[in-house]
Amino acid sequence: MSNPVYLALDVPQLEAGKALVEKLKAHIGGVKLGLEFFCAHGHHGVHEIAHCGLPIFLDLKLHDIPNTVAGAMQSIHVLEPAIVTVHASGGRAMMEDAKAAAAEHTKVVAVTMLTSLDERDLKRTGVDGSAHDQVMRLADLAQEAGLDGIVCSGQEVGTVHKQWKDGFFVVPGLRPTGSSIGDQKRVVTPRQARNDGASVLVIGRPISKADDPVAAARAIEATL
Numbered sequence: 475m476s477n478p479v480y481l482a483l484d485v486p487q488l489e490a491g492k493a494l495v496e497k498l499k500a501h502i503g504g505v506k507l508g509l510e511f512f513c514a515h516g517h518h519g520v521h522e523i524a525h526c527g528l529p530i531f532l533d534l535k536l537h538d539i540p541n542t543v544a545g546a547m548q549s550i551h552v553l554e555p556a557i558v559t560v561h562a563s564g565g566r567a568m569m570e571d572a573k574a575a576a577a578e579h580t581k582v583v584a585v586t587m588l589t590s591l592d593e594r595d596l597k598r599t600g601v602d603g604s605a606h607d608q609v610m611r612l613a614d615l616a617q618e619a620g621l622d623g624i625v626c627s628g629q630e631v632g633t634v635h636k637q638w639k640d641g642f643f644v645v646p647g648l649r650p651t652g653s654s655i656g657d658q659k660r661v662v663t664p665r666q667a668r669n670d671g672a673s674v675l676v677i678g679r680p681i682s683k684a685d686d687p688v689a690a691a692r693a694i695e696a697t698l
């Protein structure tokens with residue numbers, strides 16, 4: 475079985491990012507490049523990291539009108555990402571058009587409720603009810619739109635997995651026991667998320683900010 479851990483490479487410096495990936499590549503299954511990296515280095519940076527030979531997850535969290543999101547999807551065809559994110563709250567038509575415009579081998583997954591939010595935050599955005607209900611509602615919408623799966627926290631992935639058996643589930647907000655939680659609010663351990671049906675485990679700071687990133691990645695690998 476391939477390693478489900480994708481390193482969240484949230485760094486602004488290209489050379490430091492490349493060096494970190496080179497060091498870690500035997501202990502991770504892929505690299506997630508998000509807004510911080512992409513805004514700094516664009517297509518060139520993605521090509522540079524892709525040289526490591528691991529699959530690239532382009533976490534752009536697209537959220538706009540359908541025509542604009544479809545255009546953005548077409549603009550990243552050449553990068554051949556394994557996974558791309560859009561926001562489920564962009565609506566069904568936006569997700570349908572995103573999937574239709576994506577490259578054939580790219581999995582398009584919808585972010586449901588960010589793992590940095592809890593139910594109080596949700597209420598402040600005008601949504602009453604539990605995190606669980608919100609994730610389930612948006613997972614249904616993503617499935618209806620024909621997406622490959624969703625992004626959710628490890629607290630919801632078990633239930634979503636029961637309902638969407640062949641879905642592809644990306645789970646961030648992972649913290650090995652004892653590591654600092656930072657800005658994340660809905661957190662579980664990597665092992666728990668894997669047990670509950672996560673397809674991909676997104677892990678950033680617990681590895682990248684560790685004194686010894688290789689030791690941290692190996693320790694996580696050993697728990698899976």
Ligand SMILES: O=C(O)c1cc(=O)[nH]c(=O)n1[C@@H]1O[C@H](COP(=O)(O)O)[C@@H](O)[C@H]1O
Pocket residue numbers: 482483484508533559585587588589590625626646647648656658676677678679680
């Ligand atoms: O789409 C994501 O990857 C994502 C969704 C979400 O709900 N929460 C979340 O933390 N992420 C990303 O997952 C990574 C988590 O990083 P760490 O908290 O450092 O492990 C970051 O790159 C976030 O952008």
